[in-house]
Amino acid sequence: MSKLYPVQEIGSLAKPRWRTKGLTQPLSSKDLVEAEEWAQRLGIPDFQDRSKQLLAAQGLNDRVRELLELSTIYGLRLFEQTGLDNVGVGGEQQRVEMYEHVIRGVEGMRVLGHVQSFDFKYFNKAVAESKIHRKHPIYLQEFLDVKKNAKGQLKVPITGPYTLVDWSFSGHYSGGRTSLSLKKQKQEAKREFLLDFVQQVIRPEIRDLVDAGAEWIQIDEPAITTHPEPADMDLFVEGWNETVRGFNCKFSDHTCYPSQIGYKVLAQYCQQRQYKSRG
Amino acid sequence: MKLQEYVMSPKAQLGGIYPRSEQLIELTRSYDRAKTDLDTVKKQVEQDTLELTELQDDSGFETFSDGAFAWQDQLRPIVESLDGVTTGTRYDRWFDTNTFYKKPIVGGKIGVHPFEPKNFIRADLLPRTKGWKVTLPGPYTFSELSENLYYPNQSNLLSAVAAAEHEIIKRLKDAGVSRFQLSEPCLVYRPYREQALGKSELDNALIALRKTVDGIQAKFSVHTYFGDATTILPELLKLPVDTVGFDLFETDYSKLKIETTKKLALGIVDGRESNAENPKWIAETATRVSKHVIGGDIVLVPNSDLKFVPRKVADIKARALAQATRLFEEAR
Numbered sequence: 001m002s003k004l005y006p007v008q009e010i011g012s013l014a015k016p017r018w019r020t021k022g023l024t025q026p027l028s029s030k031d032l033v034e035a036e037e038w039a040q041r042l043g044i045p046d047f048q049d050r051s052k053q054l055l056a057a058q059g060l061n062d063r064v065r066e067l068l069e070l071s072t073i074y075g076l077r078l079f080e081q082t083g084l085d086n087v088g089v090g091g092e093q094q095r096v097e098m099y100e101h102v103i104r105g106v107e108g109m110r111v112l113g114h115v116q117s118f119d120f121k122y123f124n125k126a127v128a129e130s131k132i133h134r135k136h137p138i139y140l141q142e143f144l145d146v147k148k149n150a151k152g153q154l155k156v157p158i159t160g161p162y163t164l165v166d167w168s169f170s171g172h173y174s175g176g177r178t179s180l181s182l183k184k185q186k187q188e189a190k191r192e193f194l195l196d197f198v199q200q201v202i203r204p205e206i207r208d209l210v211d212a213g214a215e216w217i218q219i220d221e222p223a224i225t226t227h228p229e230p231a232d233m234d235l236f237v238e239g240w241n242e243t244v245r246g247f248n249c250k251f252s253d254h255t256c257y258p259s260q261i262g263y264k265v266l267a268q269y270c271q272q273r274q275y276k277s278r279g
Numbered sequence: 280m281k282l283q284e285y286v287m288s289p290k291a292q293l294g295g296i297y298p299r300s301e302q303l304i305e306l307t308r309s310y311d312r313a314k315t316d317l318d319t320v321k322k323q324v325e326q327d328t329l330e331l332t333e334l335q336d337d338s339g340f341e342t343f344s345d346g347a348f349a350w351q352d353q354l355r356p357i358v359e360s361l362d363g364v365t366t367g368t369r370y371d372r373w374f375d376t377n378t379f380y381k382k383p384i385v386g387g388k389i390g391v392h393p394f395e396p397k398n399f400i401r402a403d404l405l406p407r408t409k410g411w412k413v414t415l416p417g418p419y420t421f422s423e424l425s426e427n428l429y430y431p432n433q434s435n436l437l438s439a440v441a442a443a444e445h446e447i448i449k450r451l452k453d454a455g456v457s458r459f460q461l462s463e464p465c466l467v468y469r470p471y472r473e474q475a476l477g478k479s480e481l482d483n484a485l486i487a488l489r490k491t492v493d494g495i496q497a498k499f500s501v502h503t504y505f506g507d508a509t510t511i512l513p514e515l516l517k518l519p520v521d522t523v524g525f526d527l528f529e530t531d532y533s534k535l536k537i538e539t540t541k542k543l544a545l546g547i548v549d550g551r552e553s554n555a556e557n558p559k560w561i562a563e564t565a566t567r568v569s570k571h572v573i574g575g576d577i578v579l580v581p582n583s584d585l586k587f588v589p590r591k592v593a594d595i596k597a598r599a600l601a602q603a604t605r606l607f608e609e610a611r
Contacts, residue, residue: 112553113301113589118370118379119351120307125589127553167377169553169588182528183507186552226375228470257372259470 006085010218010254011157012098013078013091019071023064027055035074042077068094069145076150087152088218094142098159098220099167100124101138106201108132112169127169128193133200140208147213156209157218157254161197161243162236165190166223187231194239202243209249216250219243225255225262233265237272244274290577290607291600292544293335294414294460294502295584296353297346298593300327324348328404334594335409338601342410342458345401352380353416353462353584354424360394361443363387363429371424374468374505376551376587383425389439391446396454399447410457410498414584417461417501418444418491419484424465434483441487448495458498460524461488464583466515467506467529481514488518500524500544504583507531516541526582532568539575543568546582547603548596553588555595561603566610579604 016038018031032051039047050070057063075090095101100123103109108130114122143156173196175189206217224236244251251274255266299307303323309315331346350356352373358364358381366381373380396402400413416424418441422433430436448459466484469475492499500522501515508515508525509532515523516539524544528551537543545565548556561579569577579600585593 113591114299114304115589116299116304116378116586118381120311122304122308123377125553171554174554181531181533183531186528223377226372259372259375261470 003085007083008086008155009079009084009088009091011088011092011220012095013075013093015071015093016074019067019093022054022067026063027067029055035070038074042074042081044073044077068142069149072142072145073149076146076152080150080152085153086155086216087150088155088157089139089142089146090150092142092157094145097123099164100126102159102164102201103168105135105138106132107135108172109168123167125167125169127171128173130172131200132172132196134204137208138205140205140212143209143212143214153216154214155216155218155252156214157220158202158205158209160219160221160224160240160253161194161202162239163221163223164201165194165197166227168193187235191235191238194235195242198239198242206243206247206249210247214249216252218252218254220254222254222256225258225266228259228262228265233269237269240273291338291340291579291604292342292412292458293331293340293344293346293585293597293600294412294580295344295347295462296350296414296586297331297344297348297584298586298588298590299348300330300590303327303348321349325401325404328401332405334597336406338598339604340409340601342412343405344412344414345405347414352378353414354380354383354421356398357415357421357444357447358383359398360391360447362390362392364389364425374464375470378587380424383421385425385427385429385436387429389436389443391443391450394447394450396451396456399451400454400456402455411455412458412460413451413456414460414462414502415444415447417463417466417484418487420463420465422487437483437487438490441490444491445493445495448491448497452495452497456497458500459492460500460502461491461520462502462504463488464503464505466511467503467508467526469506476511481511485514485518488520492519498522500542500578502544502546502580504546504550505529509535512537522578524578524580527564527568528582532571535571536573537571537575538573542576542578543572544578544580547579548581548600550581550583550585550596551587553592555592556599556603558599558602558606561599562606562610565603565607569611577607579607 018035054066057066071093072090075093076087079087103126108128109126109132110129111124111126115125117123139158146154170189170193173189173193175185306315306320306323310320327348328345335343358366364383364385366383369382370379371382405411418437422437422440427436499520501518501520502524504526507530509530522542522544526546528549545568547561565577
C-alpha cells in the first residue's frame, strides 16, 4: 500500500567543499579527506577508485564530469540512508541554482546584470533579446547520472516556465498592440514569452528526459504564488497544461515563499491543471 | 543649449532605492564572505552616490535623490531608528518581486531614538544648490508589512507609526531634506489580502498620512505603485501634500478626469522591466495622460524604486526621464 504522505526530496542540498572547489581548481588528496570520511558513512565502496580518477583527471571537463557524478552519488546515498521515499536527483548537485542554470542554456537570453535579492545577496537577471530556443539539453546529463546510480524512486525537479519568465525581463516580447493599456501590453508580452518558453525550451527538455526514462517530473514554480491575480493564474494554468500535454509522465508542482493567500488561490486553480499525461 | 533647456524643465525625479553598481555588488558579496573590509564597501557606496549625483546634475534634475545605496531594504532605516521595533531573521517577499525585506516585528511601544540623518540621506555628498529628496514607506505600508505583537489592533499600530515617521521626517527636514516621498504601495496592491480596501481602512490610512506630514514645512509626495490607483486617486488628491504619484503601468488612466491644483507624478518608466523607454514615447504618453488632467502639473518619475533592474539599465531610464521632460515641455 502506498503511503499517504511519502517523504520526498524537493530541492537542492548544500554542496560539499570539495565539490565547490573542484569546479574551478584541481583537487589534492587533502581536499578529499572529508569526502573519504563521508564515503564510509554513506557506504560508497568504490570511493578509492573514483577519487583516483578524480585526482588523475587531466582536463577541466574530465575533472568536472567526475566531480559532478561523484557529488550526485553522495547526495543520493545521503537521501537513501535517511529513508526518503523519493530521492529526487540527489540534491541538485549538478546545478549552481535554479534560474541561471536554465537561462544559460537558452539562445536569445542574455544575462543583463545583478539585482538585489536581499541584503548583500543578489541574483543575475536575464533579458530575452530575441526569440528564444534551447541551445542544448539542460538537465539530461544529471538525470542520466542519477538513473545510473540511484537505488530508490526518482523525481526530476525542473524550473517551471512561468517562474523563468517572471524572473526575467521580457525584452523582445513586448506585447505588440500599442492600442492596449500598458498593463494589458505587459500581460500580452508575458503570455507570448511564456508560451515560447514552453514550446522552445521546456517541452524539448521534458521530451529528452522522458525519452531517457524519467517517469516523474516536478515543476518548480515559486513565482506563481506571488501573483494570485486571476490574469496570472489563468496564464499559469495555460502554460502548465501546454507544458505537460501529451507526455507519458507524472508531473507535480512545487512552490514556496507565497504571498498571504498564494497557496489558497493556487489550490483553487489545481483542478484546471493536468498532472498525469499519457501520450 | 540643450543642457540649458534641460535645466529649464526639470520636472523629473528619482526616488527610493537605486540599484548598486556591479563594483559595489562585488564588494558587498566579498564583505559578506569576510574577504573585504567595511571601509572599502563604504568608499564604494560614496562613489556610487557621487556617480548618481553627477547623472542627476548632467540631466538637469532639480531635486536630488542619493540613491540609498546603503539601505538593505525600503523599511530598514526606519526600523533601525525606532524603539519597540526589531527585525529578526525572517525575510518576506517584497510584493510580487523576487526581492525580500526583513519583516519588522513590533514588540513594544513605538518611539524614535536618536539617529544619524546620514542613515537616511548622504547630505555630505549632495550639492547644496539642489533640493534633497528622501523616500520613506508611508505609515500604512509600513504597518501592513510589519508583524504586530504589541498594539491591540492595526489601527493603533498605524497611528503609532505615523507619529514616529512624523518625528523622523522633522529631524531629516532639520538636516536639510526638502522633499519627502511617502510610498504607499499597500493602498493599491491587494492580492496578498483577501478583502478589498474598505472605506474605514482607507480613511485610517489617510488620517495617518495627514498625521505624518502635519505641520512640517517641507514638500511631500504620496506615491502608489504595483497596483491601479484609479479608485483612490480622488482621496489622495485631498491630502495636504503637493504631489500625488501613481504607477502608469498598472493604472488605467483612460477613464480618469482629474481636476486638481496638485502635481501628478506619473510612474512612467518601468522599474520592473529592462526595456529602456524611449524619451519620445515617454513624452507622448505623458502628453496623452495630461489630457485627462485639468489644472495640475505633471512630474515624470519611475513607477517604483529602480532597484529591480541592474544599474546600467537604471542609468538609461533615469536619463530618458530627463530627456522626456524637455520633449514634454516642447509639446505643450
